[in-house]
Amino acid sequence: MLKRLLNVEIKKLNKQYKMVINNTEQFMNEIEMFDPVSIFATYIFMYRNGYLSYQKNFKYSFKTKDIPYLLGIDVIRGQAVCRSLASMLNNLYQEKGLNSQTVCVYTTDKPIQKMVHLNKTDLTIEPASEQISKIASIITFITRTPNHMINLVDYENKRYVLDPTNDGVMYQDKYGNFRLLNNANYKMHNCQFVTSIQTFLDANQTIDKLHFNKETISFYKYQKKYLQALKFCYQNKDLFEYFYNQNEELYQEIYKISEKQHSLVKKPKNF
DSSP states (O other): OHHHHHHHHHHHHHHHHHHHHHHHHHHHHHTTOOSHHHHHHHHHHHHHTTTTSGGGOOEEOSOOOOOTTOTTHHHHHTEEOHHHHHHHHHHHHHHTTOEEEEEEEEOOHHHHHHSOOOOOSOOOBOOOOHHHHHHHHHHHHHHOOOOEEEEEEEETTEEEEEETTTTEEEEEOTTSOEEESSOTTOEEEEOTTOHHHHHHHOSOOOSOTTOOSOOOOOHHHHHHHHHHHHHHHHHTHHHHHHHHHHHHHHHHHHHHHHHTSOOSSOOOTTO
């Protein structure tokens, strides 16, 4: 009986989440955000200002639910990490009909610090416990296992490598790794060999993984498109307020149902 109830709730969450993705994609169309960079800039503006979250409150937090194929629900819950943010952006790109996927990578703080962050709204971060952070850092350093998730989008014969968590852009070199578009000396290591994790995170993998070193736009063109979209967002906050009000009840329903679900990632009680 309990199992059947949980299945019903997951199906309801899936339906409601798809409604949010559809509503957001339609909103992007209405404000004429069509290309990957404009969508990316608008998405970061929206999630960092709470327009995609319950009670208009978002923070980077490890208190996630990690529901398979519905990782973006944690963004709506207002407590999400890189896999949640990349997954929701991927869902938006695919809803728009773009050729996209998420990618597991291994990185250190250096590439992230060297990125040019164009959105000045700070990402609110709720830190994990010191013990957990140290254990995770040691395991990742020794094994070089994936510790981050980003997005790939192919559009008009160009490849866009985007990091929605850190508000950054990269390109894919001939070895498949991802280098900063503004500073090629810094890179993130591609960990696509982790197929089991990749399948768990996203059901639809559509990009040709072997097509490395594909052309991308210049950093100048990226910056120009991004700042144009960001300027529109700040000048039309009333549109985003209206969007939030139209979806507020849906966010609340998703939050209430998802709170009953158990996280698939086991965490210590004081995590």
